[in-house]
Amino acid sequence: MGTIYLIASLGEVYAERSGVLNLGLEGMMIMGAAISFIFTIAYGHLVAILMAALIGVLMSLILAVMAIHLRLNQVIVGLALTLLGLGLSGLITFPDIRRRILSSLNPSLPESMLMIQQAEKLPEIPIPLLSQIPLIGKTFFTHNILVYTSLILAIIMWFILFKTRYGLIIRSVGENPSMADSLGVNVFLVRYVTVVISGLFASLAGAYFFIGFHPFWREGVTAGRGFISLALVILATWNPLRAILGAYLFGGVETFQYRLQLFGLGAQSPYFLAMLPYIITIITLILISIESIRKRIGVPASLGTPYSREEA
Amino acid sequence: MIKYRLRPNVVVKIERRLHYPRKLSVLSTILSILIAFGVAGAALTILGADALIAYSQIIAVFITPSLLIETIKYAIPIGFAALGLNIAFRMNFWNIGAEGQIYLGMFASTGIVLLHVYYGMFPEYFVLPMMIVTSFIAGGAWCALPSFLKAKMKVNEILTTLMMNYIAIYFVDYLIYGPWRDPKGFGFPLSIPFPEYAKLTLIFGESTYLGSILFIAMATLVYCILKYTKLGFELKIVGESLDTARYAGTNLTKVITLGGFLSGGFAGLGGLTIVSGIIGRLRPRASAGYGYTAIIVTLLSTLNPWLIIPTSIFFGGLFVAGNTLQVTLNIPGATIEMLQALIFLFILFGELFKRYKITILTGGGKPEP
Numbered sequence: 001m002g003t004i005y006l007i008a009s010l011g012e013v014y015a016e017r018s019g020v021l022n023l024g025l026e027g028m029m030i031m032g033a034a035i036s037f038i039f040t041i042a043y044g045h046l047v048a049i050l051m052a053a054l055i056g057v058l059m060s061l062i063l064a065v066m067a068i069h070l071r072l073n074q075v076i077v078g079l080a081l082t083l084l085g086l087g088l089s090g091l092i093t094f095p096d097i098r099r100r101i102l103s104s105l106n107p108s109l110p111e112s113m114l115m116i117q118q119a120e121k122l123p124e125i126p127i128p129l130l131s132q133i134p135l136i137g138k139t140f141f142t143h144n145i146l147v148y149t150s151l152i153l154a155i156i157m158w159f160i161l162f163k164t165r166y167g168l169i170i171r172s173v174g175e176n177p178s179m180a181d182s183l184g185v186n187v188f189l190v191r192y193v194t195v196v197i198s199g200l201f202a203s204l205a206g207a208y209f210f211i212g213f214h215p216f217w218r219e220g221v222t223a224g225r226g227f228i229s230l231a232l233v234i235l236a237t238w239n240p241l242r243a244i245l246g247a248y249l250f251g252g253v254e255t256f257q258y259r260l261q262l263f264g265l266g267a268q269s270p271y272f273l274a275m276l277p278y279i280i281t282i283i284t285l286i287l288i289s290i291e292s293i294r295k296r297i298g299v300p301a302s303l304g305t306p307y308s309r310e311e312a
Numbered sequence: 313m314i315k316y317r318l319r320p321n322v323v324v325k326i327e328r329r330l331h332y333p334r335k336l337s338v339l340s341t342i343l344s345i346l347i348a349f350g351v352a353g354a355a356l357t358i359l360g361a362d363a364l365i366a367y368s369q370i371i372a373v374f375i376t377p378s379l380l381i382e383t384i385k386y387a388i389p390i391g392f393a394a395l396g397l398n399i400a401f402r403m404n405f406w407n408i409g410a411e412g413q414i415y416l417g418m419f420a421s422t423g424i425v426l427l428h429v430y431y432g433m434f435p436e437y438f439v440l441p442m443m444i445v446t447s448f449i450a451g452g453a454w455c456a457l458p459s460f461l462k463a464k465m466k467v468n469e470i471l472t473t474l475m476m477n478y479i480a481i482y483f484v485d486y487l488i489y490g491p492w493r494d495p496k497g498f499g500f501p502l503s504i505p506f507p508e509y510a511k512l513t514l515i516f517g518e519s520t521y522l523g524s525i526l527f528i529a530m531a532t533l534v535y536c537i538l539k540y541t542k543l544g545f546e547l548k549i550v551g552e553s554l555d556t557a558r559y560a561g562t563n564l565t566k567v568i569t570l571g572g573f574l575s576g577g578f579a580g581l582g583g584l585t586i587v588s589g590i591i592g593r594l595r596p597r598a599s600a601g602y603g604y605t606a607i608i609v610t611l612l613s614t615l616n617p618w619l620i621i622p623t624s625i626f627f628g629g630l631f632v633a634g635n636t637l638q639v640t641l642n643i644p645g646a647t648i649e650m651l652q653a654l655i656f657l658f659i660l661f662g663e664l665f666k667r668y669k670i671t672i673l674t675g676g677g678k679p680e681p
Contacts, residue, residue, distance in 0.1 A: 021470070062657075072660050075406055075470050079607065080660065084653035090646025091359060097644065100360040219646065224478060231475060271486035278475040285472055289465040303468070 002251025004209040007150045008229035009236065009243045010157050011201025017161065017238055018194040019174040019302040020067060023078025025202045026226025027085025028059045032206025034089035037217050038098070042106040045211060052207035053200050059085065060199020068191045068307075086220060093219040146208045151244065158240040170194060174300035177307040187307050202226065231281035237288060238300060250277050340662035341612065348654035352647065361643050370633040379632060381520045385590055387628025388523040389414065389582035389599070393606035394613065394620045395527075395534050396455075396578030402538065402615055403571045404551040405459055409473030411603025412480035413451040413576040417583025419484055420450035422503055422594040425510045426492065436509045443510065443584055444526075451580015452573040454480065459572020463565040477603070485596045492594065503594040512589040519589035526585075527621075530578065535617045537574075547571050579603065600631065608656050627652070 008029060015022045032052040039048035059081055067074040092098050102109055161167035172180045173190045181187050206222060214221070232250060236243035257273045288299055353363035373379045393410040400407035421443040427433045434442055454476060461467035494504045512519035512526075538544035546567045549557045557564060582602065587594050605627050613619035634648030 023470075023474075066657075066660060070661075070664050072663065073406075075408065076607070076611065077657075077660060079408070079604065080653055080656040083604065083649060083656065087646050087648075087650030087653050088355075090649060091644050093646065094361075094642075094644045096642070097359045097361065227474065227478065230471070234471060271482045271489070275479045275482045278478045281475050282472055285467050286461060286465065289461075289467045 002248035003147045003150050004205045004213065004225055005229045005232050005250050006154060006205075006243055006247035007146070007208055008202045008205035008226060009232040009247065010150070010154055010240055011198035012229060012233045013236070013238050013240055013243060014157070014161070014170065014194040015191075015198035016233055016303055017174045017300050018170045018191050019177060019300055019305065019307070020063075020191050020195050020198075021074050021078065021303055022060070022063060022195060022198045022202075023075055023230070024059060024063050024081030024085070025078075025198070025230055026222065026224065027082035028056050028199050028202035029085075029206035029209070029226040029229075030089045030220070030222045031055050031059060031085045032203025033210035033221055034092055034206075034217075035203070036207035036210050037215075038092065038101060038105070040211050040215075042102055042109065048211060049204070049207050052203045056199040056201070056203025056206075057196055058199075059203070060196050063199065064192045064195040068188055068195065071307075082226070089221075090219045093217065144212045146204075146212050150208075154240045154244050161240060171300070174302055177302055181307075191307075202229070205229065228277050231277050234281050234288075235277075235284050237284070253277065337614070341659060344658035344662040345655050348651060348658045351658075352651045352654050355650070356643075356647060361647070366633075366637055366643050366647060369637055370630065373629045373633045373636075381518060383629040383632045384524060384625060385518075385520045385628070386631045387624040388520070388527055388585045388589060389602045390606050390609055390627055391527050391620050391624035392530070392582030392585060393579040393603050394609040394624055395531060395617060396451075396575040396582075397606055397610040398534065398613075398615055398617055398620065399538070399547065399571055399578075400455070400459075400575035401610055402551050403547040403568065405462065405568065405572060405575070406470045407455060407458075407473050407572070407575050408470055408607070409455060409458065409476050409576070409603070410579040410582075410606045411599060411601065412473070412477035413454045413579035414583040414586065414599045414603050415477075415480040415484050416450040416454040416576075417447035417580030418587045418594055418598055419480075419487065419583075420446040420580065421510075421584040421587055422492065425506050426503070428510070429504060429507065436507075439507075439510050440512075440588075443588065444581065447580040447584040448577040449580070451583060452575075452577030455576020455579070456569050456573040459575075460565070460569045462572075463568035481597070484594070484598075488594055488596050494593075501596050505593045506588055510588055511592055512585060519585070523585050523589050526581075530581065531617045531620065534578070538617070543567070543570065579606070582606075605631075605652065608652065608659075612659060 008025060012022055012025060032055060035055045036048040036052045039051045063074075063077055063081055066072045066077045092101065161170065169180070169185050170190055172183075173185060173187050177187045180190075205225075209222060209225065210217075228250060232243060232246045235246045235249075253273055253276050257270045260270060260273070287293055349367065353367065356363040356366060373383055393414060396413070397407055397410055424434075424439060424443045424446055428436075428439050455473070458467070458469045458472040458476065461472060462469045488501050488503060492503050494500070494502050497504070512522045516522060538547070546557065546562050549560060549562065550564065550567055550571070554564070557567075583599070586598055586602070591598055606624075609620060609623045609627055613623045630648050630652060634645040637643040637647060638645035
């Protein structure tokens with residue numbers, strides 16, 4: 001469960017580290033889910049994941065052009081993209097429209113496949129030997145491929161961000177773009193790349209959510225999980241490794257909520273549990289605004305402000 | 313000024329406009345809406361839905377009197393939220409939380425009704441005024457918290473207001489699935505229906521009229537606050553430059569918190585008009601994203617309280633059209649969401665032409681007519 005938050009927030013960490021707030025996360029996520037739904041039925045999982053990645057890149061390019069080059073307000077553009085994603089993905093809820101898309105994508109599909117609301121789930125791959133460990137083996141080592149990939153990616157992305165030159169460039173662009181520019185860093189290029197990474201990861205997270213976890217389509221299927229990922233980025237204080245912990249914490253809270261309902265325990269508690277990620281995030285936001293903590297973590301200082309040479 | 317040389321003799325020159333003519337801004341807004349309709353229509357046609365029917369339905373909403381009254385009914389909560397955002401955006405406070413503040417307004421006004429019905433508090437004629445006051449305070453408090461945090465500790469208001477939306481929504485969910493559920497409601501997650509004297513239909517029979525009067529009164533109030541009071545002036549200075557405001561001796565914490573309170577308060581009033589104007593009771597997810605639509609409305613109306621009226625009627629009409637499309641014509645209601653998003657994006661693009669002057673120079677550098 002936590003994996004969806006992990007994947008989405010990994011990309012967002014990069015975008016925010018370079019100073020761009022991508023509020024289109026939710027829209028990109030749900031488009032990833034919608035595209036993976038359609039393409040899994042038409043061509044299978046591999047194509048679905050590739051196409052989901054493509055849609056994320058396309059949507060984040062819109063954000064990049066509008067927010068970085070044209071210097072429009074990032075928040076507003078991001079919200080517009082979220083709305084666009086919700087609207088476009090809502091269209092395929094209608095069977096007629098879905099049938100038309102599917103039959104034009106792959107005319108050889110049988111009639112029965114055109115109407116289904118459900119896609120095939122990704123197979124789970126048990127890790128040999130480790131999954132044989134009694135008790136914990138099944139919980140920890142039997143997952144689909146995206147779960148394993150996301151963990152490895154988190155470590156790689158942490159390494160790049162904090163231990164290599166590229167990471168230093170990204171962080172310096174987020175910290176002080178005009179300084180970075182005067183040192184010869186191409187601020188615009190760096191931000192383009194990070195925004196595209198965040199879009200790519202967001203829609204992959206949507207694809208994972210849909211074909212790896214919950215393969216039944218309904219309108220608004222991601223239900224605000226993009227915004228939870230946004231919260232996670234803050235909780236993880238812009239660090240991919242801490243994002244792993246935070247992701248499984250949020251995922252755990254959500255699973256716990258379902259369990260409680262199953263056992264009929266505390267009919268009221270699910271709503272308060274559902275609030276928890278947001279409350280934790282607000283507390284984190286307040287904590288990191290304290291100057292000494294802020295300095296230690298290195299909150300990207302130029303987050304949300306567009307950069308232009310003329311005006312700097 | 314930036315110059316791009318496309319071919320040796322063609323140069324595109326982009327320069328910043330210091331002032332832009334009002335005609336141009338109206339033109340670009342209308343053009344953006346038309347382009348959005350065009351793109352959405354093309355998308356619908358490709359997907360096999362009949363765009364013409366959808367559009368004629370949207371037009372019908374604005375020319376049929378009964379539907380127009382319905383439209384204005386939906387426009388009122390959007391308008392109230394936009395009125396609040398107008399104040400917030402003016403002081404450069406990016407309040408994304410109108411949705412949550414609307415929910416707090418709904419919570420407060422339903423709370424008053426329940427206190428009256430269950431415990432017999434307040435006389436009947438006092439209920440509606442109490443609802444108006446408490447919903448304003450509840451919504452205002454919900455926004456005053458992030459604005460106080462921003463003023464005092466520089467906590468990013470975009471993120472806090474966004475997160476607080478979800479807290480508000482789950483809080484109302486909890487109440488309505490739990491203690492506030494109607495005991496005679498067959499287990500449906502609904503509050504008790506509001507008594508007549510707690511509804512905006514009290515006078516004139518249709519909630520549109522009383523709601524409109526309330527709205528125009530509040531819009532006048534906002535206009536006067538912004539134009540003639542010290543607070544309005546201070547809000548503007550804070551929005552333009554925090555440093556200037558500080559040098560001028562403004563009490564930043566006070567001004568920003570108060571501005572936030574007013575901003576959330578009007579969104580809270582919007583919540584009141586939903587429960588006691590449109591639905592007549594509280595139900596979960598009672599606001600269909602009006603708080604987000606209000607952001608588009610505010611930006612479209614270029615921070616002018618009067619322009620909010622036509623703009624929110626336009627978007628209210630889109631909501632009404634969306635409902636009828638889905639029910640009667642089997643065209644997805646999500647079309648409306650897509651349309652909203654496209655209008656939003658194209659208007660943002662249009663903003664660019666307002667801000668920059670683009671000229672194409674050919675040959676010897678003579679500007680083209």
